Amino acid sequence: MAKEKVSPKGRANAEQQHENDSDFIWGINSVFEALAQRPESVSELSVQKGKAGPRIQQLVDLARQHRIKLRFVDPQRFGVPRNCNHQGVVARVAAAPLFAFEELLALFGQAQGAEAPKVLVLDSIQDPHNLGSILRSALAAGFTDIILTRERSAPLGGTVAKISAGAVSHLRICQVTNLSDSLQKMKDAGFWVYGAVVDGNNVGSIYDIEFSGALCLVIGSEGKGIRPLVQKQCDQLVTIPMDKTFDSLNAAVAAAVIMFEIRRQVSARNS
Numbered sequence: 160m161a162k163e164k165v166s167p168k169g170r171a172n173a174e175q176q177h178e179n180d181s182d183f184i185w186g187i188n189s190v191f192e193a194l195a196q197r198p199e200s201v202s203e204l205s206v207q208k209g210k211a212g213p214r215i216q217q218l219v220d221l222a223r224q225h226r227i228k229l230r231f232v233d234p235q236r237f238g239v240p241r242n243c244n245h246q247g248v249v250a251r252v253a254a255a256p257l258f259a260f261e262e263l264l265a266l267f268g269q270a271q272g273a274e275a276p277k278v279l280v281l282d283s284i285q286d287p288h289n290l291g292s293i294l295r296s297a298l299a300a301g302f303t304d305i306i307l308t309r310e311r312s313a314p315l316g317g318t319v320a321k322i323s324a325g326a327v328s329h330l331r332i333c334q335v336t337n338l339s340d341s342l343q344k345m346k347d348a349g350f351w352v353y354g355a356v357v358d359g360n361n362v363g364s365i366y367d368i369e370f371s372g373a374l375c376l377v378i379g380s381e382g383k384g385i386r387p388l389v390q391k392q393c394d395q396l397v398t399i400p401m402d403k404t405f406d407s408l409n410a411a412v413a414a415a416v417i418m419f420e421i422r423r424q425v426s427a428r429n430s
Contacts, residue, residue: 183239184250185246191221198221199258200253204229204251206229207231215248257332267348275371277425279376280306281308281378288318289313289410291319291326296411297326300422304330305330305333315327315332339389342392345375350374351394352377354390355379355398364397364399365398369424379410
């Protein structure tokens with residue numbers, strides 16, 4: 160939604176924040192048990208560059224099998240204590256259990272007689288503070304189902320959990336590799352997809368659009384907004400009318416404004 164600029168220094172700080180998050184496990188045996196027994200809890204696997212061997216390959220294969228984000232990095236980028244015996248592998252554990260996309264779709268299909276589902280879709284939100292704030296607002300606005308991109312997204316670690324004020328524990332969150340394909344499947348399941356943008360052709364004000372039925376709201380990244388291929392899957396682009404002298408909002412603020420307008424409309428129809 161917003162066209163805020165992210166400076167190189169800001170990106171570096173965000174990356175450092177990711178590395179300083181505390182939700183890590185390390186060592187071949189510990190990481191293997193997590194990947195084998197509860198892969199849904201692992202959001203990222205980091206492997207030391209140049210490290211090889213059958214056990215390492217087994218971990219890499221498990222990560223790929225479960226579509227877990229995989230990084231090959233220098234050990235100083237692991238973000239764990241310098242003296243720990245990481246054996247060349249570190250896994251980041253999500254602060255909340257993750258749902259499979261197909262599992263969410265099945266849950267939507269089972270909902271009978273309930274309020275039409277509202278799904279928040281976040282396309283490459285990379286700042287953990289923004290992500291945490293958005294998730295906090297989502298829960299308050301009744302958006303309990305969240306779809307995140309697996310790549311180019313802030314990890315669901317301690318920072319996000321703290322900023323969300325614990326909201327992550329009350330949300331059904333899933334990560335997808337191909338967001339465009341996932342949105343097409345949502346549309347096939349009867350959802351109408353709204354994309355939040357600043358401006359453009361065929362864009363409607365959130366105060367003129369009638370939000371109803373099963374819907375997805377897509378919020379783009381802090382710097383570039385919704386990616387072109389993802390935007391093509393949107394049935395309707397929406398924007399927040401603003402004073403002409405100021406036409407940009409932080410992604411977290413924009414998401415909150417739109418979600419609560421949708422909440423207001425739904426509540427008005429049900430009253």
